[in-house]
Amino acid sequence: MNKKNMPIAGGHSRPPLERMHRLHDLLSNEQPVNCQQLGKDFEVSYKTIQRDLDFMRDRLNLPLEYDPTRYTFRYTEKVEAFPLLQVSEGEILALFVAQKVLAQYRGTPFEKTLGTAFQKLTGALKETVSFDLGEWGSDYSFRVTGASAADLEVFRLLARAIVQRQQISFSYQPLRASQPETRLVHPYHLANVDNAWYLLAHDPQRGQIRTFALPRIRKPEIVKKTFDRPRGFSAKKELKGGFGVFSGTGKYAVKIRFDSFAARLVRERDWHPTQKIRETKRGEIELEMTLGALEEM
Template sequence: MPAAARHSSAAKASSSPAASRSGVSRPAIWRVMEIHKIIRTGRHPNCTTLAREIEVTPKTIQRDITFMRDQLDLPLEYHPVKHGYYNTRPVTEFPILHLSRTDLVALFLARRALEPLRGTRLERMLSDSFSKIAEACPGEVSIQWHELDDAFSVKAAGVLAADVTLFGDLLDSIRATREVSFDYHKLTGSQPETRTVQPYHVGQIEHGWYLIAHDPARQAMRTFALQRISRLEMLKSKFTRNPAFNAHDHLGGGFGVWSYAEGAARSHDVCIRFEGYAARVVAERQWHPSQTIEKLKADGSLIEFQATLSGLEEITRWILSWGSKARVLGPQELKRRVQQEVAGMVE
């Protein structure tokens, strides 16, 4: 069955009054993609757990599962012991969107620009609109939408000019799981050095675009600034992507671009006291997933910021940016780092 016909059937199969529990409708193709993505994790979800995650009724999920199994020929079965759905064989094909690469990059970047609105009604409304646009886009390149969500993200606002050709080539290499070779100029290096890596993810972090890739020579994940990459070449050698990799988790332990190899990082419970304008600005934003903020004065002019981090490199710079309005309460290692930087500045 053609993709367009499948999408039409999916819409008919789930266009009943079954509204989501949150009062916001979910397009059929969006639900099907989400169900497929969740089942691929191997968690064996059932209709109740899927309905809770996707915010629709279990009856809607059951119709979607039936559609996926009967119309899309997906190998979905219910596990009688684990009480949830799973794929009886690996799934390499799935309903796809047809977009030119130019359309793809433009549409995806526009969609990801909604990240600051995540969780709001406006974000859900606009996301639904983007899904409908994507379904109607003809073009010359086929791409699975869920692959884009795995490959790209936006962590913070702000755009740094990037080479569009480089961006597109990295997109192709991530989708094709092909190794890439490039020259990379480290901040501390005097000359570029050649690197061969396995690209996993491109994200906008702290106002710049970065590639997260596995470096076989170093047996670790590494982060590369796109503006310092040159002479990129997609190699013929393919690699097997680690299914356990998650970009959010990879970056979650750090305070920005820095990430830490699993098992190599220590946990640091950071506590900083802010006053005046700094207290108000810090309290207005989500700086880290683990953060908690306690108001010490009712007017918000004195707060304590706490977070659990895997490293102290970037939090040190952040503290210094607030000058005398920030005071480190702990840990002792962070106090020492800040004191050394301030002493060096005085000298």
């Protein structure tokens, strides 16, 4: 075994992506890229450097070639940026539409965090296609009213508690109560329903899973006590019975009659998995649903 090509004892080799970024920088600046020497510098074997270069050439389609006269690799043409992802025109369109969707959070506490994440994603794209985004900008738009006023710090704390399975306490203002109440719950899930954020959590005191609107959660704190979320928990199942976010165990048959004008609008959407639309006289309709709770009716 050739020990001089092995990693230095006690050293910390760079992750592959970091190594390839470094190789790209050297190649872009026309610096020597020699597998033996870089293996020592990066504390990996020379074969690892060779595999990195092969990946850059064969998978990332970078213009790499070996110069036998100098025993180094080099770029045969200028490379503007190191590519992380290769996408098709259709995938670029999907990202463009996603960016339009993110615009609904402009002016909210989530704007900065979402914008930074989107920039990191799009900044990693390889320029494999060329087309004009100008027309797309006029072809797609999104307008949202009544966006959630949830606080970003509250969202972060709840998200952390969900992942770490930690109990939380907070002050909460129920819609039907005149004064806030203190709650101690097991947070299970964060759901965005109709552009508003809600926490689904088990309330041990009440023995039920309850839904909490984030804008009405105040002074949340993580309690240094963990819990186990039931394996069978499903946010989809919890929200299925209600019309929106209010779930329940009831079985209420709801029938709503709409005149001909409203009927045209009602037909254009799916309102509930159990819905049935019955046509009546003069273009009127009856919308029938079976709900687990009636708060939103």
